[in-house]
Amino acid sequence: xxxxxxxxxxxxxxxxxxxxxxxxxxxxxxxxxxxxxxxxxxxxxxxxxxxxxxxxxxxxxxxxxxxxxxxxxxxxxxxxxxxxxxxxxxxxxxxxxxxxxxxxxxxxxxxxxxxxxxxxxxxxxx
Numbered sequence: 001x002x003x004x005x006x007x008x009x010x011x012x013x014x015x016x017x018x019x020x021x022x023x024x025x026x027x028x029x030x031x032x033x034x035x036x037x038x039x040x041x042x043x044x045x046x047x048x049x050x051x052x053x054x055x056x057x058x059x060x061x062x063x064x065x066x067x068x069x070x071x072x073x074x075x076x077x078x079x080x081x082x083x084x085x086x087x088x089x090x091x092x093x094x095x096x097x098x099x100x101x102x103x104x105x106x107x108x109x110x111x112x113x114x115x116x117x118x119x120x121x122x123x124x125x126x
Contacts, residue, residue, distance in 0.1 A: 024054055025064055026106060029091060029099045032074060038086035039065055065089055073098050 024046075031037065031045050039061050046056045065087075068074040073095030076087040091099070 022102065022106070024056070024060070025068065026099065026102050027054070028061070028064060029068065029073060029095055030103070032089050033091045033096065033099060036088050036090040038079065038088055040086075042089070068095070 027046060027049070028042055031042055037045065039058070042065075043056050043058070043061050046054060046061075050056075065074065065076070069076055069089070071094075072092055074089045075092050076089045078084055079086045079088050
């Protein structure tokens with residue numbers, strides 16, 4: 001029996017081509033696009049949105065921010081001009097282009113997850 005084209009096995013959805021290693025950077029870039037922020041502020045914002053779904057800590061956020069800055073997707077400046085305090089990250093034009101491209105390809109993946117979870121919920125609780 002073949003499933004309808006829009007149905008995916010759970011393992012196909014969760015192990016698909018776009019995994020959490022892509023979701024987290026895209027979410028961070030999206031949040032910086034909405035409002036420039038420092039690493040700790042971004043950790044708090046990710047936690048507000050995702051809770052435990054995307055575990056975030058200093059060992060995950062700061063290396064990501066450095067990588068995104070090195071690749072030219074984010075720029076950063078110190079929030080206090082005369083002393084090293086917090087680095088405020090902003091998205092660059094290259095980051096905007098990259099974010100739009102990844103978000104476009106990620107949408108079907110997220111919709112597959114949403115569909116799979118919805119089907120599971122309906123089966124269990126309807």
